[in-house]
Amino acid sequence: MTARRPASLRRRLVVQLLALAAVLAVLLFAAVRFSAERASEATLDAILGAAAIAMAEEIRSAEGGAVMDLSPGTFSMLAAMGDERIFYRVNLGTATLTGYDDLPLPDVVPAALAPHFYSTRYRDTELRIAAVSRSLRLDTRPTALLVLLGQTRAGQSTIAAALANRAAAVGLVVFLLAVPLSLLAADNLLRPIARLAEAVGRRGARDLRPVRAATPTELVPLVSALNSFIARLRGTLAQTETFIAEAAHHIRTPLAVMRAEAELALHQSGDEANRARLRRLIRAVDDSARSAGQLLDHATVLFRADQQALADIDLGVLAAALVERFRPTAEMKDIHLALVAGPGIKVRGDAVLIEAALRNLLDNAIKYSPGETEVALALKREDGRAVMRCRDHGRGLGGAALAQLSSRFQRGPNVGDVAGSGLGLTIVTEAMAAMGGRFTLEPAEDGEGTCATLSLPLPAA
Amino acid sequence: MRFLLVEDNRELAASVAARLALDGHGVDQAHSLAQAADCLAAAEYDLILLDITLPDGDGRDFLARHRRAEHQTPVIVMTARSAVSDRVDVLDTGADDYLTKPFDFAELQARCRAVLRRRGGAAQTLRPFADVVFDPLAATLSVNGQPRELRSREMRLFELFVSAPGRILSKEHLCDRLFSFSEPVSDNAIEVYVGRLRKKLAGSHARIETVRGLGYRLTDT
Numbered sequence: 001m002t003a004r005r006p007a008s009l010r011r012r013l014v015v016q017l018l019a020l021a022a023v024l025a026v027l028l029f030a031a032v033r034f035s036a037e038r039a040s041e042a043t044l045d046a047i048l049g050a051a052a053i054a055m056a057e058e059i060r061s062a063e064g065g066a067v068m069d070l071s072p073g074t075f076s077m078l079a080a081m082g083d084e085r086i087f088y089r090v091n092l093g094t095a096t097l098t099g100y101d102d103l104p105l106p107d108v109v110p111a112a113l114a115p116h117f118y119s120t121r122y123r124d125t126e127l128r129i130a131a132v133s134r135s136l137r138l139d140t141r142p143t144a145l146l147v148l149l150g151q152t153r154a155g156q157s158t159i160a161a162a163l164a165n166r167a168a169a170v171g172l173v174v175f176l177l178a179v180p181l182s183l184l185a186a187d188n189l190l191r192p193i194a195r196l197a198e199a200v201g202r203r204g205a206r207d208l209r210p211v212r213a214a215t216p217t218e219l220v221p222l223v224s225a226l227n228s229f230i231a232r233l234r235g236t237l238a239q240t241e242t243f244i245a246e247a248a249h250h251i252r253t254p255l256a257v258m259r260a261e262a263e264l265a266l267h268q269s270g271d272e273a274n275r276a277r278l279r280r281l282i283r284a285v286d287d288s289a290r291s292a293g294q295l296l297d298h299a300t301v302l303f304r305a306d307q308q309a310l311a312d313i314d315l316g317v318l319a320a321a322l323v324e325r326f327r328p329t330a331e332m333k334d335i336h337l338a339l340v341a342g343p344g345i346k347v348r349g350d351a352v353l354i355e356a357a358l359r360n361l362l363d364n365a366i367k368y369s370p371g372e373t374e375v376a377l378a379l380k381r382e383d384g385r386a387v388m389r390c391r392d393h394g395r396g397l398g399g400a401a402l403a404q405l406s407s408r409f410q411r412g413p414n415v416g417d418v419a420g421s422g423l424g425l426t427i428v429t430e431a432m433a434a435m436g437g438r439f440t441l442e443p444a445e446d447g448e449g450t451c452a453t454l455s456l457p458l459p460a461a
Numbered sequence: 462m463r464f465l466l467v468e469d470n471r472e473l474a475a476s477v478a479a480r481l482a483l484d485g486h487g488v489d490q491a492h493s494l495a496q497a498a499d500c501l502a503a504a505e506y507d508l509i510l511l512d513i514t515l516p517d518g519d520g521r522d523f524l525a526r527h528r529r530a531e532h533q534t535p536v537i538v539m540t541a542r543s544a545v546s547d548r549v550d551v552l553d554t555g556a557d558d559y560l561t562k563p564f565d566f567a568e569l570q571a572r573c574r575a576v577l578r579r580r581g582g583a584a585q586t587l588r589p590f591a592d593v594v595f596d597p598l599a600a601t602l603s604v605n606g607q608p609r610e611l612r613s614r615e616m617r618l619f620e621l622f623v624s625a626p627g628r629i630l631s632k633e634h635l636c637d638r639l640f641s642f643s644e645p646v647s648d649n650a651i652e653v654y655v656g657r658l659r660k661k662l663a664g665s666h667a668r669i670e671t672v673r674g675l676g677y678r679l680t681d682t
Contacts, residue, residue: 245542248541248542249514249541249542252541252561252562252563253470253473253541253562255562255563256473256476256477256541256562256563256564257470257472257473257476257563258563259563259564259565260473260476260477260479260480260563260566261476263480263566264476264479264480264483266637267483267634267637272633275633275637279637279642282642283642283643285563286563286565286642286643287643289561289562289563293561296542321552325558327575328558328568328571328572328574328575329568329571331571331575331613332567332568332571332613332614332617332641333613333614333641333644334612334613334614371614372612416645417643417644417645418643418644419643
């Protein structure tokens, strides 16, 4: 089975334009040639006709016959027509009076003194003949006099051929000019399509904004079909997000009941075996709650990444609010949460995405650090980028690489008993990717712990 | 402390109220925004715990009205949605903090303390015992008028003792209240913190006694 080459609009357009140009060139050639021939023929015919009329008028009746006095004027007229041969035939009644008696007669009898022209083959050459008739009174009886004057047209053919060549040359030039013009026209016409394709093709994988590129009227149906498709896709995604949110709500409320009840039971139970079971139950509840939350956050991050709702964000303000939010959590483990922020570091991005990324980093740092240590978040400008660096003194990465840790549902080899969903770093990676940011995770250079770095491009000053 | 708990799920409300009562807090329950408004009109609260989805309206609208009326009672929102944007939204409306369900009650306590501390604190949170004055908000123990700073865990441990003076508290019980359930805890962790508290209590009449094989108790000597 051979795949058919997909039709190219450009090729079709160019071919059609060129075909049109070729037809026009041929028509031009034909018209030039035809009118040139007609013009020269009409001129020659006029002279030939005049000569024939002159001849007919120079015949007069005489005793017992007719006399023809050819005046030099008549022949000099013919000689003016160039290097042509002349044949003539004069018929009086039905008899040939003089000249070539096999010169072909006209199909019709010409009217008196109005020349009738016709072309014929005679003695292997093309001959143009003017036939003139008049009535000659012969012995008091009117007799029809017919004068045929034939002339070869070799000179005229030569002229016609030269004219034809010139006409052909003009046609060819027109056609050759049409080639670049039609290529240009095709490109020009197809440029909006190319622009549209480029605008759609340049988009990120998650960019689901409607296409807003200016398009010519003819492309509007295509663009609106594309946009309605994008809208449907967005709708589906939004529905999924809403569904996850609802699902999370329905899961979390009973989980909250379960956790509170389990804590109460734990408090009231004196049996250590039961208490151990209740602790495991609470941990399982925490695990499911965390997974539900992270799934929801993950969906939200993907959704926001699609929206590309960018704004100017003061990282210092955002980070300060977030650190304040985490302080009670850190305090429970007597972890000191420090924020060192350079002044007025602003980026262009989505606050929700940046916050989701930072939140996950801080959450991890606190979660995996032993009590009474420090977690420090530093904000600075570095190599033209806004850098957010989160440094902890926790258990480190256990030799795992970032790519491994940021895959969905992958956790490090040294997480131990710490609850987690394996989605946190995936969320960080995706949030950063949506804004042209970078995320690195490496063991701290000085001492224990991990150093997680987010960086975002600084807006051009 | 006195809480107003606004939560339409009665099971959850009952559990949360019981769990808060365990820490010695008084809790009034409201199952709708209308009930919440009635409670607020009738009594003073230290803190409001507010659910977002309620049968007669959105908790965020209630929050906005509450702030417009210039009520000073701090509000902690409990959300089950936890959408990243939802959180931002809630704080914009004027909540002091938020928690996602299900929550760790130790974290709720920590957030309450942080909120009350930000709000300038409440004098009635001071808890005298023997010749010691304990301030959980400032995390200090004052012995003979001299304040001694406590770290968060020391403070929470002392709070457990002060809430049940004279009662024997087992190591396991203290451990469950002091550490999160997903946190590795060494066997002698409680001993370490009790040791630290004893140092801070030095020179006072308050004493943490070891009851061999059973645990510890706070006594006034």
